[in-house]
Amino acid sequence: MDAGMKTFWRSYLTGLQLHVAIAEYTKVPVTWNDDDYTPDVNKLYYIQEGEGYIKVGNRKLYPKPGDLCLMPADVVQSYGTVGASTYGKYWCHFTAKLNNLNLFQVLETPTIISVSDHQSLKSKFERLIHHHRSEEWTADLHVQAAFLEILALFLEQSEQVGIHTPASGSFEKMNVVLAYIEEHLSDNMTVDLLAQLVHFHPNYFIRMFKNTTGLSPIQYVNRKRMDKARQLLSFTSNSISGIAESLGMDATYFSRLFKEYTALSPSEYREISTK
Incomplete structure (x- = not known):
């Protein structure tokens, strides 16, 4: 592979x-x-x-x-x-x-x-x-x-x-989108932008993306950002506001979203993960 x-x-x-x-x-x-x-x-x-x-x-x-x-x-x-x-x-x-x-x-x-x-x-x-x-x-x-x-x-x-799937062409196109998301977590990514990468109509793209990942494009982007945030909180000394900025988010929204995903504030998560 x-x-x-x-x-x-x-x-x-x-x-x-x-x-x-x-x-x-x-x-x-x-x-x-x-x-x-x-x-x-x-x-x-x-x-x-x-x-x-x-x-x-x-x-x-x-x-x-x-x-x-x-x-x-x-x-x-x-x-x-x-x-x-x-x-x-x-x-x-x-x-x-x-x-x-x-x-x-x-x-x-x-x-x-x-x-x-x-x-x-x-x-x-x-x-x-x-x-x-x-x-x-x-x-x-x-x-x-x-x-x-x-x-x-x-x-x-x-x-x-x-x-082994008749939809292998769609898999390849979704791979383009997923790779782009991984490389541009700090950017403002809209559904229209992601759909344009693979020349899909936005409505069709949303259906295809959800069929592939089980999540909407925005849910997926936010989950990848939170995954990255957990790594940065655990393995760097970057400030919480600096981590939020590196992910293209303001600190208040970042803290709220992080707590929704982990049930912990960023500072609580860092304290637990670094012990």
């Missing part, structure tokens, strides 16, 4: 909606088998022992211990055993939506990857399972955090990740 597309996906994935339906470790029985079914959830298998097969679309594969397998939703699949030495595996079922599209309708990934750090991934799955079973009121937050680590690892260690 080239640098421009990485910038696009870094922004686009902030709109990802995840739900982990189940997470477990199972030593499957010899009767573990199903043919030509179409799941409505994505599945991850992390194979620890044994042998068996999976079939995704027309490809029949034989994952081995140490392999991490992803089987996307809405694709015809099969699985089964090949002998008495059956799979022992960590596994989870999950949904991952980007603007009502399954993430893996948009991203084209391998079905199987070989993991480089088995102990680390095993620890992540155990943490995921522990929190999924937990009744603590914060359990869902921990589940999301643990699963995101697993998903990020799968994407990072995939040798090739492609874009």
